[in-house]
Amino acid sequence: MGDYILLVISSIFINNIILAQYLGTCPFLGTTKKMETAIGMAFAVVFVLVMAGMLTWATETFFLAKFGLEYLRTIAFILLIASLVQFVEMFLKKSIPALYAGLGIFLPLITTNCAVLGVCLININEEYTFLQALVSSIAYPAGFGFALVLFAGVRERIILGRVPKPLQDTSIGLITAGILSLAFFAFKGMA
């Protein structure tokens, strides 16, 4: 049990997917101008990644590793994620329109979100068991959402400030992210 708690803490704080592992930076900068979009994106990623994490783990263990097809991993995983996203989109549109209205526009973006493929590959590279893979597929996107919400909060304030012209928008965003990541850097001492 202790191992799992450690895994959760390290995935959220110490190895935060955006601020320490540099994955998913594009949506991090793209969707954090407003708090609502940041929250929407965060939930969409959690939602997809939990399923993608389990499916890719199963594919690797029961199919690719069994038949010695590891070199097809990249293609297999990206196809799986792309079709999963498409499927989730259709399912939500039909069955849970309220949720679709909230997450809808973010879903197609998730296919090209490197955080999703990244976590699936980390699960395999670290040779996690199914339960560990499941925990990390929940904890990593939770850390993603955490960073997104924190950053959106800071960014909403920056818009009100007077930023010098060349620094505006992405530039100041990246510098802010740097300072935020400096704060997360302190968690490294816990490991």
Next chain:
Amino acid sequence: MAKTLTQEFVKGLWEEVPPFRLVLGLCPTLAVTKSVENGIGMGVALTFVLVCSNILVSLLRNVIPAKVRIACFIIVIATFVTVVELLMQAFAYPLFLSLGIFIPLIVVNCIVLGRSEAFAYKKGVMPSIADALGMGIGYTLALSLLGAIREVLGSGAILGINVFGPSFEPFQFMLEAPGAFIGLGLMLCIMNFIGKK
């Protein structure tokens, strides 16, 4: 308006240099630029994938139905990424290890998909090659530059050669995540500043 091949090539070098002007493909930009060597390695790998996928997408542009084009692009790109992955494992193993997870992640690099969608799907083969080469080289240069800055400040060396002498105390900070974000932010600022004039 028909642009010449040279124009298509040159625009990737300055006007639309991917990580700065288009703000695409930031994850590898931040992650692999701990040294110039890694930056160049990543840049070359990406250029290869970009050129090959642009050629194939451009050749197949009349065959691929518009509705499933994204899925087709992803398969084409994933194939070439696998090729690069296996080639690097065979011929540049240390580089493969230091780039790690970011090699398979070229698949989801927005630059490659973006160029297929915005350029190769609409244009002929020759302009697509020029476009891919320009973008790829622009990306490589950007990565090497950021890599050089971080390597010089973070370990006091460039390409492993010490430049400051033994009394220099390296900024460890520049090699870690915060240094990557702040370094890229400042570079963007400088690019904007020059671009405005």
